[in-house]
Amino acid sequence: MDTNAILGPVATLALWSMIMWVWMYATRIPAMQRAKIDAAKMVGGTGKGLDDVLPPEVQWKAHNYNHLMEQPTVFYAVAIALAVGGMGGGLNTQIAWAYVVLRIVHSLIQVTVNRVMWRFLVFALASLALFALCLHAFMGFVLH
Template sequence: MHSDILQPMVVLIAWTLVMLGWTLATRLPAMKAAGVDMGKLVGTKASDADRSLPPQVQWKAHNHNHLMEQPTLFYAVCAVLALSGTGSGVNAWIAWAYVGLRIAHSLVQATSNRVRARFLFFMVSSLMLVALTLHAALAVF
């Protein structure tokens, strides 16, 4: 069974991997420049890197972490919609909007990190997630 809503799911997964690559491509050289010896690191946490690496480098890592948070709900609700046979039409369009907004959020956070713009993209994408959740509830109850 094919459901159109699977496509935006895969695109957001791919985007998350792009952000992981961008994180590594900027963070590893910054760690080297800061004299961080990964062989000597024991039990560190993400906030430790915030103290030793430039903010512009950390913005990519912070965004990758954000892509591990709310989008997990997106994946779950899209799976419900796909399995219930309601993952096409308007629900697929809403899912594409969510993905586009999350990618825009990533680009803002990873480059200029302007909070107002990030917040706008986050809030509108959250509304898309609410709509998908309501549609999933209607499909299964």
């Protein structure tokens, strides 16, 4: 069993995060130009401040990118720990792929139609997958 197989989902979600970063700026910069916002004159502020100025559909990409910097950090940590600990193959890899696919589906829902209930259901399923990975890591490292 390849105990590093879990790093495939890690690399995939990292790449997806960067795709969302590109998508965010590919929509945000033109929207800022249309809104006559001169970024060179902006001092301080955050992307959240653009929520009142830019169309929601543009900001959805930024919101999703921010979400990809939140819960997935736990995924990265536990997946790498499982790989280093020799537990990154088999069922854990399958669960990791399920988590990544669900996070990508969550992203696509949020940045296109942004139906909150759909997002919530997919997020809840992804969270259960992440919980399973965390539990497996705990069992493997603490209860061994």
